[in-house]
Amino acid sequence: MALKLYNTLTRQKAEFVPIDPKNVRMYVCGPTVYDYAHIGNARPVIVFDVLYRLLRHVYEPDHVTYVRNITDVDDKINARAARDYPDLPLNEAIRKVTEATEKQFHKDIDALGVLPPTYEPRATEYIRRPEGGEDMVSLIEALVRNGHAYVAEDHVLFDVASMPDYGRLSNRSLDEMEAGARVEVAPYKKGPMDFVLWKPSKRGEPAWPSPCGIATPGRPGWHIECSAMAGALLGPVFDIHGGGIDLTFPHHENEIAQSRCAHNTPVMANVWMHNGFLQVEGEKMSKSLGNFITIRELLDDGWPGEVLRLNMLRTHYRQPIDWTKKGLEESQKILTSWFSQDGLDANDRDPLSKDFIAALEDDLNTPKAIAELHRFAAEKDIESLGAALGFLGFDGATLKQADERAAETAQSVASTVEPLIIARLEARKRKDFAESDRIRDELAKMGINLKDTKNKETGEIETTWEVAR
RNA sequence: GGCCACGUGGCGGAGUGGUGACGCAGCGGACUGCAAAUCCGCGUACGCCGGUUCAAUUCCGGCCGUGGCCUCCA
Numbered sequence A: 001m002a003l004k005l006y007n008t009l010t011r012q013k014a015e016f017v018p019i020d021p022k023n024v025r026m027y028v029c030g031p032t033v034y035d036y037a038h039i040g041n042a043r044p045v046i047v048f049d050v051l052y053r054l055l056r057h058v059y060e061p062d063h064v065t066y067v068r069n070i071t072d073v074d075d076k077i078n079a080r081a082a083r084d085y086p087d088l089p090l091n092e093a094i095r096k097v098t099e100a101t102e103k104q105f106h107k108d109i110d111a112l113g114v115l116p117p118t119y120e121p122r123a124t125e126y127i128r129r130p131e132g133g134e135d136m137v138s139l140i141e142a143l144v145r146n147g148h149a150y151v152a153e154d155h156v157l158f159d160v161a162s163m164p165d166y167g168r169l170s171n172r173s174l175d176e177m178e179a180g181a182r183v184e185v186a187p188y189k190k191g192p193m194d195f196v197l198w199k200p201s202k203r204g205e206p207a208w209p210s211p212c213g214i215a216t217p218g219r220p221g222w223h224i225e226c227s228a229m230a231g232a233l234l235g236p237v238f239d240i241h242g243g244g245i246d247l248t249f250p251h252h253e254n255e256i257a258q259s260r261c262a263h264n265t266p267v268m269a270n271v272w273m274h275n276g277f278l279q280v281e282g283e284k285m286s287k288s289l290g291n292f293i294t295i296r297e298l299l300d301d302g303w304p305g306e307v308l309r310l311n312m313l314r315t316h317y318r319q320p321i322d323w324t325k326k327g328l329e330e331s332q333k334i335l336t337s338w339f340s341q342d343g344l345d346a347n348d349r350d351p352l353s354k355d356f357i358a359a360l361e362d363d364l365n366t367p368k369a370i371a372e373l374h375r376f377a378a379e380k381d382i383e384s385l386g387a388a389l390g391f392l393g394f395d396g397a398t399l400k401q402a403d404e405r406a407a408e409t410a411q412s413v414a415s416t417v418e419p420l421i422i423a424r425l426e427a428r429k430r431k432d433f434a435e436s437d438r439i440r441d442e443l444a445k446m447g448i449n450l451k452d453t454k455n456k457e458t459g460e461i462e463t464t465w466e467v468a469r
Numbered sequence B: 001g002g003c004c005a006c007g008u009g010g011c012g013g014a015g016u017g018g019u020g021a022c023g024c025a026g027c028g029g030a031c032u033g034c035a036a037a038u039c040c041g042c043g044u045a046c047g048c049c050g051g052u053u054c055a056a057u058u059c060c061g062g063c064c065g066u067g068g069c070c071u072c073c074a
Helices: A039-059 A075-084 A090-111 A136-145 A174-180 A224-234 A245-263 A295-300 A305-313 A325-339 A354-361 A366-378 A382-391 A397-429 A433-445
Strands: A004-007 A012-015 A024-028 A064-068 A149-152 A155-158 A195-200 A218-220 A238-244 A269-275 A278-280 A321-323 A448-454 A461-467
Touching (some): A004 A269, A024 A224, A039 A064, A039 A090, A039 A238, A039 A278, A039 A354, A064 A224, A075 A090, A090 A305, A136 A149, A136 A195, A136 A224, A195 A245, A224 A238, A238 A245, A245 A269, A295 A305, A305 A325, A305 A397, A325 A382, A325 A397, A354 A382, A366 A382, A397 A448, A397 A461, A433 A448
Parallel strands (some): A024 A064, A024 A238, A238 A269
Antiparallel strands (some): A004 A012, A155 A195, A195 A218, A448 A461
16 A cells, blocks of 8 residues: 555645655754743654654655754744843853753653654754855845845845745635734735745844845744755755644745745645644643643653653544543553563564554554554564554653652562561461451552462462552 | 634544444453452444435535634734
């Protein structure tokens, strides 16, 4: 079966045909580094990691190029830096914020079992490239040269009217957008939908020499960084562009406008993929509701990264997810049961089941693929289970770490627990079940669960115990 | 207000114009002194109202509900 992907551009699922099977190219919008990554940010990271793995499987690992950027220039970053480090010069404060946030981002997603992308460019490295090659400034100058952008009051603006099919990705016409507009339009704009490619910086703000003969130093607009990094690393037209559905408009629409008009191409990427949104316990995640969950918090709460990963993949990437504690508990249970299968070895050597791959090839149908894993477990096809788990990025490491932490906790209470267990076994031997049950209840209250097993050789009853989560 | 997506059993979640995936929970059984764990078995669901059709959860229309986006802006 051939790989099929849903394309936002055509609103259809279609067979994926790479431009060059020897170099399949994918770009995914990465984080803006000003705050801890929340669980909604983790979704595209995990989803497109699975797609990356699938593409590597279909086209060979060294025939796939995956770019996921870091946006380290943005007004949100500036605001955060000014807030958190009021005593430092702004640029120094910004560097502190971006460096710390980027480091934390990598720590977080490492726990989620994602492969590093081929390239992870930073936006600031692509504003002006002294070594040459495409950068934001060269794109902006090309757009002005082509008549798709204009200079006004030290800004450079994209002239939306110059692009006849602007709005194709988000499926809305200029008329509709203007009718629905609810924000005042800056007076220097030619059209109300025109967006900023470059804007002047105030004193103290990060600034670079401006393009197009503008004397005031400035900084790039929000969308141009992705056009520059994608163009520089993947070329003017590439295969897949991904990101969260909230980025469809305006970010991706504007990326497309910039890249296509600068390069004079009919498309920027052939396939546009968008992951669905995430809610928390039935409510939208927002800081005001106080249900804003970061990856860091979940990990600190003791959820293994792989549990977060499985929880994410149990829903198809285009569907909305309701992220709940109950769902995490269920995911943990499922993952634990798989990894406790005798002889399980999550790896990338054993042959992969055709049905499993077919499910993934059907627009990344991970819930269906996971159903296959359940089937392997039920049929004791441990080899297929291990191969599929390994393929999906599960190796049991974070689960094992959680077990080790649990073992440490257990060790700390062993001296109180063990005598009680011995007492209970003795009570059982003399058939004093009231006493034996009383001890079991007492231990249960302490969060200790017991399991009785019969030793096959001696016939003796033995008791194992664990600390409940 | 405009555009878009989604609405499946107690819960999660695939899928399909006509034999009710799969998982969790639950229930029954085996095992157990009783539990736990494990194993075996058990599920007449597709938001509402119309329409098309021999047949709709699946296609079409309307409605309701939930969510997303609607320029740089906090």
